[in-house]
Amino acid sequence: MSTLSRLTLTETKLFFREPVGVFFLLGFAPILLVILGSIPSFRDPDPNLGGLRVIDLYAPIIVAMTLAFLALSGLPQLLAAYRERGILRRMRTTPVKPARLLGAQLLMFTVMAVLVMVAVLAIANLAFDIALPRQAGAYVLGYVLAALSMLALGLLVAALAPSGKGASAIGTLLFFPVLFFAGLWVPRVSMPEVLRKISDFTPLGAGVQSLQDATAGHWPQLLHLAVMAGWTIVAGGLAARYFRWE
Amino acid sequence: MAIIEVDNLVKRYGDHTAVDGVSFAVEQGEIFGILGPNGAGKTTTVECIEGLRSPDGGTIRVGGLDPQRDEDELRELLGAQLQESELPEKLQVGEAMELYSSFYRNPADWRQLIETLHLTDKIGTQFRRLSGGQKQRLSIALALIGNPKVAVLDELTTGLDPQARRDAWDLIEDIRARGVTILLVTHFMEEAERLCDRLAVIDAGKVVAVDSPAGLVSAVDDRQRIRFRPSAPIDHALLMALPEVTDVERAGSQLVVTGTGNLLLAVTTALARNQVVAADLRLEQTSLDDAFVALTGRPIDN
Numbered sequence: 083m084s085t086l087s088r089l090t091l092t093e094t095k096l097f098f099r100e101p102v103g104v105f106f107l108l109g110f111a112p113i114l115l116v117i118l119g120s121i122p123s124f125r126d127p128d129p130n131l132g133g134l135r136v137i138d139l140y141a142p143i144i145v146a147m148t149l150a151f152l153a154l155s156g157l158p159q160l161l162a163a164y165r166e167r168g169i170l171r172r173m174r175t176t177p178v179k180p181a182r183l184l185g186a187q188l189l190m191f192t193v194m195a196v197l198v199m200v201a202v203l204a205i206a207n208l209a210f211d212i213a214l215p216r217q218a219g220a221y222v223l224g225y226v227l228a229a230l231s232m233l234a235l236g237l238l239v240a241a242l243a244p245s246g247k248g249a250s251a252i253g254t255l256l257f258f259p260v261l262f263f264a265g266l267w268v269p270r271v272s273m274p275e276v277l278r279k280i281s282d283f284t285p286l287g288a289g290v291q292s293l294q295d296a297t298a299g300h301w302p303q304l305l306h307l308a309v310m311a312g313w314t315i316v317a318g319g320l321a322a323r324y325f326r327w328e
Numbered sequence: 329m330a331i332i333e334v335d336n337l338v339k340r341y342g343d344h345t346a347v348d349g350v351s352f353a354v355e356q357g358e359i360f361g362i363l364g365p366n367g368a369g370k371t372t373t374v375e376c377i378e379g380l381r382s383p384d385g386g387t388i389r390v391g392g393l394d395p396q397r398d399e400d401e402l403r404e405l406l407g408a409q410l411q412e413s414e415l416p417e418k419l420q421v422g423e424a425m426e427l428y429s430s431f432y433r434n435p436a437d438w439r440q441l442i443e444t445l446h447l448t449d450k451i452g453t454q455f456r457r458l459s460g461g462q463k464q465r466l467s468i469a470l471a472l473i474g475n476p477k478v479a480v481l482d483e484l485t486t487g488l489d490p491q492a493r494r495d496a497w498d499l500i501e502d503i504r505a506r507g508v509t510i511l512l513v514t515h516f517m518e519e520a521e522r523l524c525d526r527l528a529v530i531d532a533g534k535v536v537a538v539d540s541p542a543g544l545v546s547a548v549d550d551r552q553r554i555r556f557r558p559s560a561p562i563d564h565a566l567l568m569a570l571p572e573v574t575d576v577e578r579a580g581s582q583l584v585v586t587g588t589g590n591l592l593l594a595v596t597t598a599l600a601r602n603q604v605v606a607a608d609l610r611l612e613q614t615s616l617d618d619a620f621v622a623l624t625g626r627p628i629d630n
Contacts, residue, residue, distance in 0.1 A: 176432070
Protein backbone atom coordinates (compact mmCIF):
# COMPACT_ATOMS: atom_id res chain seq x y z
CA MET A 83 0.00 0.00 0.00
CA SER A 84 1.36 3.43 -0.82
CA THR A 85 1.97 5.96 1.92
CA LEU A 86 -0.81 8.18 0.62
CA SER A 87 -3.42 5.42 0.65
CA ARG A 88 -2.29 4.22 4.08
CA LEU A 89 -2.49 7.77 5.44
CA THR A 90 -5.90 8.27 3.85
CA LEU A 91 -7.13 5.00 5.36
CA THR A 92 -5.86 5.97 8.81
CA GLU A 93 -7.38 9.45 8.58
CA THR A 94 -10.69 7.93 7.51
CA LYS A 95 -10.65 5.51 10.45
CA LEU A 96 -10.00 8.44 12.79
CA PHE A 97 -12.80 10.45 11.17
CA PHE A 98 -15.33 7.71 11.86
CA ARG A 99 -14.28 7.63 15.54
CA GLU A 100 -15.84 11.10 15.99
CA PRO A 101 -19.61 10.50 15.93
CA VAL A 102 -20.52 14.21 16.12
CA GLY A 103 -18.35 14.99 13.11
CA VAL A 104 -19.72 12.05 11.17
CA PHE A 105 -23.29 13.22 11.85
CA PHE A 106 -22.74 16.84 10.83
CA LEU A 107 -20.45 16.26 7.89
CA LEU A 108 -22.14 13.20 6.40
CA GLY A 109 -25.57 12.65 7.92
CA PHE A 110 -26.94 16.17 8.10
CA ALA A 111 -27.44 16.78 4.37
CA PRO A 112 -29.57 13.69 3.64
CA ILE A 113 -31.59 14.31 6.82
CA LEU A 114 -32.23 17.94 5.88
CA LEU A 115 -33.37 16.84 2.43
CA VAL A 116 -35.83 14.37 3.95
CA ILE A 117 -37.15 17.00 6.39
CA LEU A 118 -37.64 19.63 3.68
CA GLY A 119 -39.13 17.01 1.38
CA SER A 120 -41.66 16.10 4.05
CA ILE A 121 -43.18 19.59 3.99
CA PRO A 122 -46.18 19.17 1.65
CA SER A 123 -46.14 22.73 0.24
CA PHE A 124 -42.49 22.26 -0.81
CA ARG A 125 -43.63 19.46 -3.10
CA ASP A 126 -46.17 21.59 -5.00
CA PRO A 127 -45.10 23.20 -8.28
CA ASP A 128 -44.76 26.96 -7.81
CA PRO A 129 -45.48 29.28 -10.78
CA ASN A 130 -43.16 31.89 -9.16
CA LEU A 131 -40.31 29.38 -9.53
CA GLY A 132 -41.07 28.71 -13.17
CA GLY A 133 -43.16 25.66 -12.36
CA LEU A 134 -40.43 24.02 -10.26
CA ARG A 135 -41.06 22.82 -6.72
CA VAL A 136 -39.16 24.30 -3.74
CA ILE A 137 -37.63 20.88 -3.09
CA ASP A 138 -36.24 20.83 -6.65
CA LEU A 139 -34.29 23.99 -5.85
CA TYR A 140 -33.02 22.61 -2.56
CA ALA A 141 -31.35 19.47 -3.88
CA PRO A 142 -28.30 21.33 -5.29
CA ILE A 143 -28.21 23.67 -2.28
CA ILE A 144 -28.02 20.71 0.08
CA VAL A 145 -25.31 19.10 -2.03
CA ALA A 146 -23.37 22.37 -1.86
CA MET A 147 -23.98 22.66 1.88
CA THR A 148 -22.04 19.45 2.44
CA LEU A 149 -19.08 21.00 0.65
CA ALA A 150 -19.26 23.95 3.05
CA PHE A 151 -19.40 21.63 6.08
CA LEU A 152 -16.42 19.58 4.94
CA ALA A 153 -14.30 22.46 3.70
CA LEU A 154 -15.01 25.11 6.35
CA SER A 155 -15.54 22.95 9.41
CA GLY A 156 -13.92 19.54 8.90
CA LEU A 157 -10.71 20.33 7.07
CA PRO A 158 -9.42 23.49 8.82
CA GLN A 159 -10.24 22.23 12.30
CA LEU A 160 -8.44 18.96 11.69
CA LEU A 161 -5.37 20.56 10.12
CA ALA A 162 -5.09 23.34 12.70
CA ALA A 163 -5.43 20.83 15.54
CA TYR A 164 -2.75 18.63 13.97
CA ARG A 165 -0.46 21.61 13.76
CA GLU A 166 -1.25 22.77 17.29
CA ARG A 167 -0.58 19.34 18.76
CA GLY A 168 2.73 18.90 16.95
CA ILE A 169 1.50 16.05 14.76
CA LEU A 170 2.64 17.77 11.55
CA ARG A 171 5.95 18.54 13.24
CA ARG A 172 6.47 14.92 14.18
CA MET A 173 5.84 13.95 10.55
CA ARG A 174 8.54 16.37 9.49
CA THR A 175 11.08 14.19 11.30
CA THR A 176 10.13 11.17 9.14
CA PRO A 177 10.86 10.60 5.43
CA VAL A 178 7.22 11.48 4.69
CA LYS A 179 6.53 15.16 4.26
CA PRO A 180 3.54 16.62 6.14
CA ALA A 181 2.21 17.75 2.74
CA ARG A 182 1.39 14.09 2.16
CA LEU A 183 -0.86 14.14 5.21
CA LEU A 184 -2.57 17.21 3.81
CA GLY A 185 -3.04 15.34 0.53
CA ALA A 186 -4.57 12.40 2.40
CA GLN A 187 -7.05 14.67 4.15
CA LEU A 188 -8.04 16.41 0.91
CA LEU A 189 -8.53 13.02 -0.73
CA MET A 190 -10.64 11.78 2.18
CA PHE A 191 -12.89 14.86 2.23
CA THR A 192 -13.29 14.77 -1.56
CA VAL A 193 -14.35 11.12 -1.53
CA MET A 194 -16.79 11.84 1.29
CA ALA A 195 -18.23 14.85 -0.53
CA VAL A 196 -18.81 12.73 -3.63
CA LEU A 197 -20.47 9.96 -1.60
CA VAL A 198 -22.80 12.44 0.12
CA MET A 199 -23.65 13.96 -3.27
CA VAL A 200 -24.53 10.54 -4.67
CA ALA A 201 -26.62 9.73 -1.57
CA VAL A 202 -28.48 13.06 -1.72
CA LEU A 203 -29.19 12.68 -5.46
CA ALA A 204 -30.40 9.11 -4.97
CA ILE A 205 -32.71 10.02 -2.07
CA ALA A 206 -33.93 13.07 -3.99
CA ASN A 207 -34.75 10.98 -7.01
CA LEU A 208 -36.23 7.93 -5.29
CA ALA A 209 -38.13 9.60 -2.45
CA PHE A 210 -39.12 12.95 -3.89
CA ASP A 211 -39.04 12.33 -7.61
CA ILE A 212 -36.46 15.06 -8.18
CA ALA A 213 -34.96 14.75 -11.64
CA LEU A 214 -31.37 13.53 -11.88
CA PRO A 215 -29.01 15.98 -13.61
CA ARG A 216 -29.72 15.93 -17.32
CA GLN A 217 -26.18 17.05 -18.12
CA ALA A 218 -24.15 14.63 -15.99
CA GLY A 219 -20.82 15.93 -17.36
CA ALA A 220 -21.72 19.53 -16.62
CA TYR A 221 -22.91 18.53 -13.14
CA VAL A 222 -19.61 16.80 -12.35
CA LEU A 223 -17.65 19.77 -13.70
CA GLY A 224 -19.66 22.24 -11.59
CA TYR A 225 -19.35 20.02 -8.55
CA VAL A 226 -15.59 19.50 -8.85
CA LEU A 227 -15.00 23.25 -9.29
CA ALA A 228 -17.24 24.07 -6.33
CA ALA A 229 -15.42 21.47 -4.22
CA LEU A 230 -12.00 22.81 -5.23
CA SER A 231 -12.92 26.42 -4.47
CA MET A 232 -14.35 25.49 -1.07
CA LEU A 233 -11.41 23.26 -0.11
CA ALA A 234 -9.03 26.07 -1.11
CA LEU A 235 -10.98 28.41 1.16
CA GLY A 236 -10.81 25.81 3.95
CA LEU A 237 -7.05 25.53 3.52
CA LEU A 238 -6.76 29.30 3.75
CA VAL A 239 -8.68 29.21 7.04
CA ALA A 240 -6.34 26.48 8.30
CA ALA A 241 -3.35 28.53 7.19
CA LEU A 242 -4.45 31.71 8.95
CA ALA A 243 -6.00 30.24 12.11
CA PRO A 244 -3.73 30.31 15.15
CA SER A 245 -5.26 27.16 16.69
CA GLY A 246 -7.83 24.40 16.26
CA LYS A 247 -10.38 26.48 18.16
CA GLY A 248 -9.55 29.56 16.08
CA ALA A 249 -9.99 27.55 12.88
CA SER A 250 -13.39 26.38 14.02
CA ALA A 251 -14.41 29.96 14.89
CA ILE A 252 -13.28 31.42 11.55
CA GLY A 253 -14.86 28.49 9.69
CA THR A 254 -18.20 29.02 11.42
CA LEU A 255 -18.04 32.76 10.74
CA LEU A 256 -17.54 32.12 7.01
CA PHE A 257 -20.06 29.32 6.96
CA PHE A 258 -23.15 31.55 7.25
CA PRO A 259 -22.46 34.10 4.48
CA VAL A 260 -21.22 31.34 2.16
CA LEU A 261 -24.40 29.33 2.67
CA PHE A 262 -26.62 32.40 2.63
CA PHE A 263 -25.36 33.31 -0.83
CA ALA A 264 -25.67 29.65 -1.87
CA GLY A 265 -29.39 30.13 -1.21
CA LEU A 266 -29.88 27.98 1.89
CA TRP A 267 -32.33 30.47 3.44
CA VAL A 268 -33.55 32.28 0.34
CA PRO A 269 -33.05 30.34 -2.92
CA ARG A 270 -31.24 32.32 -5.59
CA VAL A 271 -34.30 32.74 -7.80
CA SER A 272 -36.14 34.45 -4.94
CA MET A 273 -33.21 36.74 -4.06
CA PRO A 274 -33.40 40.46 -4.83
CA GLU A 275 -31.32 41.39 -7.85
CA VAL A 276 -28.46 42.91 -5.78
CA LEU A 277 -28.08 39.84 -3.59
CA ARG A 278 -28.17 37.55 -6.59
CA LYS A 279 -25.40 39.59 -8.25
CA ILE A 280 -23.27 39.24 -5.11
CA SER A 281 -24.14 35.55 -4.94
CA ASP A 282 -22.82 35.11 -8.51
CA PHE A 283 -19.36 35.99 -7.20
CA THR A 284 -19.32 33.67 -4.17
CA PRO A 285 -17.98 30.14 -4.58
CA LEU A 286 -21.18 28.36 -3.58
CA GLY A 287 -23.51 30.87 -5.25
CA ALA A 288 -21.74 30.10 -8.51
CA GLY A 289 -21.61 26.42 -7.54
CA VAL A 290 -25.31 26.03 -6.79
CA GLN A 291 -26.31 27.85 -10.00
CA SER A 292 -24.00 25.58 -12.03
CA LEU A 293 -25.55 22.49 -10.42
CA GLN A 294 -29.06 23.83 -11.11
CA ASP A 295 -28.15 24.59 -14.73
CA ALA A 296 -26.72 21.09 -15.19
CA THR A 297 -29.80 19.53 -13.59
CA ALA A 298 -31.97 21.43 -16.07
CA GLY A 299 -29.77 20.22 -18.90
CA HIS A 300 -27.64 23.31 -19.59
CA TRP A 301 -23.92 23.84 -19.36
CA PRO A 302 -22.91 26.23 -16.52
CA GLN A 303 -22.40 29.90 -17.34
CA LEU A 304 -18.83 30.92 -18.07
CA LEU A 305 -19.06 33.56 -15.32
CA HIS A 306 -19.78 30.94 -12.67
CA LEU A 307 -17.02 28.62 -13.83
CA ALA A 308 -14.59 31.55 -13.82
CA VAL A 309 -15.71 32.63 -10.34
CA MET A 310 -15.07 29.16 -8.91
CA ALA A 311 -11.73 28.82 -10.68
CA GLY A 312 -10.79 32.27 -9.39
CA TRP A 313 -11.57 31.38 -5.76
CA THR A 314 -9.57 28.18 -6.12
CA ILE A 315 -6.51 29.99 -7.48
CA VAL A 316 -6.61 32.99 -5.13
CA ALA A 317 -7.55 31.19 -1.89
CA GLY A 318 -5.34 28.22 -2.73
CA GLY A 319 -2.41 30.47 -3.60
CA LEU A 320 -2.77 32.48 -0.38
CA ALA A 321 -3.09 29.26 1.63
CA ALA A 322 0.10 27.90 0.08
CA ARG A 323 1.83 31.20 0.80
CA TYR A 324 0.79 31.42 4.46
CA PHE A 325 0.55 27.78 5.50
CA ARG A 326 2.71 26.91 8.52
CA TRP A 327 3.56 23.34 9.46
CA GLU A 328 4.24 24.31 13.06
CA MET B 329 34.62 8.30 14.13
CA ALA B 330 32.29 11.20 14.87
CA ILE B 331 28.76 10.60 13.65
CA ILE B 332 27.55 14.08 14.55
CA GLU B 333 29.79 17.09 14.02
CA VAL B 334 28.64 20.54 14.98
CA ASP B 335 31.05 23.32 14.16
CA ASN B 336 30.53 26.91 15.25
CA LEU B 337 26.74 26.74 14.99
CA VAL B 338 24.90 30.06 15.17
CA LYS B 339 21.13 30.57 15.24
CA ARG B 340 19.41 33.91 15.79
CA TYR B 341 15.78 34.80 16.37
CA GLY B 342 15.54 38.50 15.57
CA ASP B 343 17.98 40.28 17.89
CA HIS B 344 18.32 37.31 20.18
CA THR B 345 21.18 34.92 19.49
CA ALA B 346 19.84 31.59 20.77
CA VAL B 347 22.89 29.55 19.74
CA ASP B 348 26.16 31.41 19.68
CA GLY B 349 29.04 29.40 18.19
CA VAL B 350 28.30 25.92 19.52
CA SER B 351 30.77 23.16 18.57
CA PHE B 352 30.96 19.52 19.60
CA ALA B 353 31.34 16.06 18.09
CA VAL B 354 29.44 12.93 19.02
CA GLU B 355 31.19 9.58 18.56
CA GLN B 356 29.38 6.61 17.12
CA GLY B 357 27.70 4.47 19.80
CA GLU B 358 27.88 6.89 22.68
CA ILE B 359 25.20 8.56 24.73
CA PHE B 360 26.00 12.22 24.41
CA GLY B 361 24.19 14.69 26.62
CA ILE B 362 23.40 18.32 26.12
CA LEU B 363 22.95 19.79 29.55
CA GLY B 364 21.85 23.27 30.41
CA PRO B 365 19.17 25.40 32.02
CA ASN B 366 15.91 26.20 30.23
CA GLY B 367 16.45 28.70 27.44
CA ALA B 368 20.14 27.88 27.08
CA GLY B 369 19.73 26.97 23.39
CA LYS B 370 19.69 23.17 23.78
CA THR B 371 16.52 22.54 21.79
CA THR B 372 17.46 25.02 19.07
CA THR B 373 20.79 23.23 18.70
CA VAL B 374 19.23 19.80 18.26
CA GLU B 375 16.52 21.18 15.97
CA CYS B 376 19.29 22.39 13.67
CA ILE B 377 20.85 18.91 13.82
CA GLU B 378 17.44 17.40 13.01
CA GLY B 379 17.12 19.69 9.99
CA LEU B 380 14.00 21.37 11.42
CA ARG B 381 15.70 24.77 11.59
CA SER B 382 18.20 26.33 9.26
CA PRO B 383 21.34 27.62 10.98
CA ASP B 384 22.48 31.22 10.50
CA GLY B 385 26.10 30.14 10.66
CA GLY B 386 28.44 27.19 11.11
CA THR B 387 28.25 23.66 9.75
CA ILE B 388 26.55 20.48 10.86
CA ARG B 389 27.21 16.95 9.60
CA VAL B 390 25.22 13.90 10.64
CA GLY B 391 26.76 10.72 9.23
CA GLY B 392 28.39 12.98 6.64
CA LEU B 393 25.06 14.53 5.63
CA ASP B 394 24.16 18.22 5.73
CA PRO B 395 20.75 18.32 7.47
CA GLN B 396 19.59 21.20 5.26
CA ARG B 397 20.84 19.96 1.91
CA ASP B 398 20.39 16.21 2.39
CA GLU B 399 17.14 16.26 4.35
CA ASP B 400 15.63 13.23 2.61
CA GLU B 401 18.59 11.00 3.44
CA LEU B 402 18.82 12.40 6.97
CA ARG B 403 15.25 11.29 7.71
CA GLU B 404 16.26 7.64 7.20
CA LEU B 405 19.36 8.02 9.36
CA LEU B 406 18.09 10.04 12.29
CA GLY B 407 15.11 9.37 14.55
CA ALA B 408 13.81 12.28 16.60
CA GLN B 409 11.70 12.46 19.70
CA LEU B 410 10.43 16.01 19.99
CA GLN B 411 9.17 17.98 22.93
CA GLU B 412 5.40 18.42 22.92
CA SER B 413 4.66 16.37 19.87
CA GLU B 414 1.51 14.30 20.11
CA LEU B 415 -0.53 11.93 17.98
CA PRO B 416 -4.19 12.09 17.00
CA GLU B 417 -6.18 11.44 20.19
CA LYS B 418 -8.03 8.40 18.92
CA LEU B 419 -5.15 6.74 17.05
CA GLN B 420 -4.30 3.37 18.57
CA VAL B 421 -0.75 2.42 19.51
CA GLY B 422 -0.62 -0.42 16.97
CA GLU B 423 -2.06 1.78 14.21
CA ALA B 424 0.50 4.49 14.90
CA MET B 425 3.36 1.97 14.77
CA GLU B 426 2.08 0.41 11.55
CA LEU B 427 1.57 3.80 9.91
CA TYR B 428 4.94 5.24 10.89
CA SER B 429 6.81 2.07 9.95
CA SER B 430 5.34 2.43 6.44
CA PHE B 431 7.17 5.78 6.12
CA TYR B 432 10.65 4.19 6.10
CA ARG B 433 12.66 2.16 3.61
CA ASN B 434 13.93 -0.38 6.14
CA PRO B 435 11.71 -0.16 9.19
CA ALA B 436 12.29 -2.11 12.39
CA ASP B 437 9.81 -4.84 13.31
CA TRP B 438 7.31 -2.67 15.13
CA ARG B 439 5.81 -5.49 17.18
CA GLN B 440 9.23 -6.37 18.55
CA LEU B 441 9.97 -2.72 19.24
CA ILE B 442 6.68 -2.31 21.12
CA GLU B 443 7.59 -5.42 23.11
CA THR B 444 10.96 -3.94 24.09
CA LEU B 445 9.18 -0.78 25.20
CA HIS B 446 6.63 -2.71 27.27
CA LEU B 447 3.67 -1.47 25.28
CA THR B 448 2.45 -4.78 23.83
CA ASP B 449 -0.65 -4.81 26.04
CA LYS B 450 -1.45 -1.27 24.82
CA ILE B 451 -1.54 -2.05 21.07
CA GLY B 452 -5.31 -1.49 20.88
CA THR B 453 -5.29 1.54 23.21
CA GLN B 454 -5.99 5.03 21.89
CA PHE B 455 -3.30 7.67 22.36
CA ARG B 456 -5.48 9.81 24.65
CA ARG B 457 -5.83 6.90 27.11
CA LEU B 458 -2.07 6.41 27.60
CA SER B 459 -0.29 7.64 30.73
CA GLY B 460 2.51 10.19 30.46
CA GLY B 461 5.14 7.47 30.70
CA GLN B 462 3.42 5.33 28.07
CA LYS B 463 3.17 8.31 25.70
CA GLN B 464 6.88 8.94 26.12
CA ARG B 465 7.68 5.27 25.45
CA LEU B 466 5.54 5.37 22.30
CA SER B 467 7.35 8.52 21.29
CA ILE B 468 10.68 6.68 21.67
CA ALA B 469 9.28 3.76 19.69
CA LEU B 470 8.31 6.13 16.84
CA ALA B 471 11.77 7.70 16.93
CA LEU B 472 13.33 4.22 16.53
CA ILE B 473 10.86 2.69 14.05
CA GLY B 474 12.99 3.60 11.03
CA ASN B 475 16.06 1.76 12.37
CA PRO B 476 18.01 5.01 12.76
CA LYS B 477 21.74 5.20 13.44
CA VAL B 478 21.18 8.28 15.58
CA ALA B 479 18.31 8.99 17.98
CA VAL B 480 17.75 12.49 19.34
CA LEU B 481 15.76 12.53 22.56
CA ASP B 482 14.69 15.98 23.74
CA GLU B 483 13.68 16.37 27.41
CA LEU B 484 12.47 12.81 27.33
CA THR B 485 11.79 12.43 31.04
CA THR B 486 10.37 15.87 31.80
CA GLY B 487 7.00 15.47 33.46
CA LEU B 488 7.48 11.81 34.32
CA ASP B 489 7.28 10.45 37.85
CA PRO B 490 10.54 9.12 39.34
CA GLN B 491 9.75 5.46 38.60
CA ALA B 492 8.82 6.17 34.97
CA ARG B 493 11.97 8.25 34.67
CA ARG B 494 14.14 5.38 35.89
CA ASP B 495 12.38 3.02 33.46
CA ALA B 496 13.10 5.44 30.62
CA TRP B 497 16.78 5.51 31.63
CA ASP B 498 17.02 1.71 31.51
CA LEU B 499 15.42 1.85 28.11
CA ILE B 500 17.90 4.38 26.75
CA GLU B 501 20.75 2.11 27.84
CA ASP B 502 19.07 -0.78 26.03
CA ILE B 503 18.80 1.28 22.86
CA ARG B 504 22.46 2.19 23.02
CA ALA B 505 23.28 -1.49 23.48
CA ARG B 506 21.66 -2.02 20.07
CA GLY B 507 24.25 0.26 18.52
CA VAL B 508 22.22 3.44 18.24
CA THR B 509 24.06 6.68 18.98
CA ILE B 510 21.99 8.81 21.32
CA LEU B 511 21.91 12.57 21.62
CA LEU B 512 20.10 13.37 24.84
CA VAL B 513 18.88 16.84 25.76
CA THR B 514 18.26 17.29 29.44
CA HIS B 515 18.23 19.70 32.32
CA PHE B 516 18.30 16.94 34.93
CA MET B 517 21.73 16.51 36.53
CA GLU B 518 20.90 13.04 37.78
CA GLU B 519 19.91 11.95 34.29
CA ALA B 520 23.07 13.33 32.70
CA GLU B 521 25.26 11.77 35.39
CA ARG B 522 23.60 8.38 35.16
CA LEU B 523 23.34 8.02 31.36
CA CYS B 524 25.83 10.11 29.46
CA ASP B 525 29.26 8.96 28.35
CA ARG B 526 30.07 12.57 27.64
CA LEU B 527 28.18 15.79 27.78
CA ALA B 528 28.28 19.32 26.55
CA VAL B 529 27.28 21.91 29.12
CA ILE B 530 25.50 24.75 27.34
CA ASP B 531 24.71 28.09 28.91
CA ALA B 532 23.34 31.19 27.18
CA GLY B 533 23.94 29.71 23.73
CA LYS B 534 27.58 28.78 24.31
CA VAL B 535 29.32 25.51 25.16
CA VAL B 536 31.09 25.97 28.49
CA ALA B 537 32.56 22.46 28.72
CA VAL B 538 32.57 19.08 26.98
CA ASP B 539 33.69 16.07 29.00
CA SER B 540 32.53 12.92 30.77
CA PRO B 541 30.46 13.57 33.90
CA ALA B 542 33.39 12.44 36.08
CA GLY B 543 35.78 14.53 33.99
CA LEU B 544 33.66 17.63 34.44
CA VAL B 545 33.55 17.11 38.18
CA SER B 546 37.25 16.46 38.61
CA ALA B 547 38.21 19.35 36.38
CA VAL B 548 36.29 21.61 38.69
CA ASP B 549 37.31 20.16 42.04
CA ASP B 550 38.65 16.74 42.95
CA ARG B 551 38.58 17.33 46.70
CA GLN B 552 36.71 14.88 48.86
CA ARG B 553 35.54 15.18 52.41
CA ILE B 554 35.10 12.44 55.01
CA ARG B 555 32.97 12.95 58.11
CA PHE B 556 32.91 10.50 61.00
CA ARG B 557 32.63 10.18 64.77
CA PRO B 558 35.86 8.59 66.14
CA SER B 559 35.29 5.94 68.84
CA ALA B 560 38.35 7.27 70.70
CA PRO B 561 40.27 10.55 70.52
CA ILE B 562 42.84 10.58 67.74
CA ASP B 563 45.75 12.95 67.20
CA HIS B 564 45.09 15.23 64.20
CA ALA B 565 48.79 15.19 63.33
CA LEU B 566 48.51 11.45 62.71
CA LEU B 567 45.99 12.11 59.93
CA MET B 568 47.71 15.25 58.64
CA ALA B 569 50.81 13.12 58.08
CA LEU B 570 49.00 11.16 55.38
CA PRO B 571 49.87 12.46 51.88
CA GLU B 572 46.18 12.31 50.78
CA VAL B 573 45.00 14.57 53.62
CA THR B 574 45.00 18.34 53.26
CA ASP B 575 42.96 19.36 56.28
CA VAL B 576 41.50 17.97 59.50
CA GLU B 577 38.84 19.78 61.48
CA ARG B 578 36.73 19.03 64.48
CA ALA B 579 33.00 19.77 64.20
CA GLY B 580 31.35 18.92 67.51
CA SER B 581 31.80 15.21 68.09
CA GLN B 582 32.66 14.71 64.42
CA LEU B 583 35.93 14.87 62.59
CA VAL B 584 35.99 16.31 59.07
CA VAL B 585 38.95 15.21 56.93
CA THR B 586 39.49 16.87 53.56
CA GLY B 587 41.81 15.53 50.91
CA THR B 588 42.36 14.12 47.44
CA GLY B 589 43.07 10.82 45.70
CA ASN B 590 42.28 7.63 47.57
CA LEU B 591 41.40 9.53 50.72
CA LEU B 592 38.92 7.04 52.15
CA LEU B 593 41.30 4.08 52.08
CA ALA B 594 44.19 6.10 53.54
CA VAL B 595 42.12 7.45 56.44
CA THR B 596 40.34 4.20 57.35
CA THR B 597 43.66 2.31 57.28
CA ALA B 598 45.26 4.86 59.59
CA LEU B 599 42.28 4.67 61.96
CA ALA B 600 42.35 0.87 62.03
CA ARG B 601 46.06 0.88 62.85
CA ASN B 602 45.27 3.00 65.90
CA GLN B 603 42.26 0.87 66.91
CA VAL B 604 39.86 3.74 66.31
CA VAL B 605 36.48 2.91 64.81
CA ALA B 606 34.85 5.52 62.57
CA ALA B 607 31.12 5.66 63.31
CA ASP B 608 28.55 7.40 61.04
CA LEU B 609 31.13 7.68 58.29
CA ARG B 610 30.14 9.66 55.22
CA LEU B 611 32.12 10.50 52.08
CA GLU B 612 31.22 13.75 50.32
CA GLN B 613 32.35 14.32 46.77
CA THR B 614 31.89 17.21 44.40
CA SER B 615 28.76 16.51 42.35
CA LEU B 616 27.87 17.44 38.80
CA ASP B 617 25.66 20.10 40.39
CA ASP B 618 28.74 21.66 41.98
CA ALA B 619 30.54 21.40 38.67
CA PHE B 620 27.70 23.15 36.90
CA VAL B 621 27.76 26.01 39.38
CA ALA B 622 31.52 26.30 38.98
CA LEU B 623 31.25 26.32 35.16
CA THR B 624 28.35 28.70 34.73
CA GLY B 625 28.45 30.70 37.93
CA ARG B 626 24.93 29.69 38.98
CA PRO B 627 22.93 26.59 39.84
CA ILE B 628 20.91 24.87 37.13
CA ASP B 629 17.40 26.22 37.35
CA ASN B 630 14.84 23.44 37.12
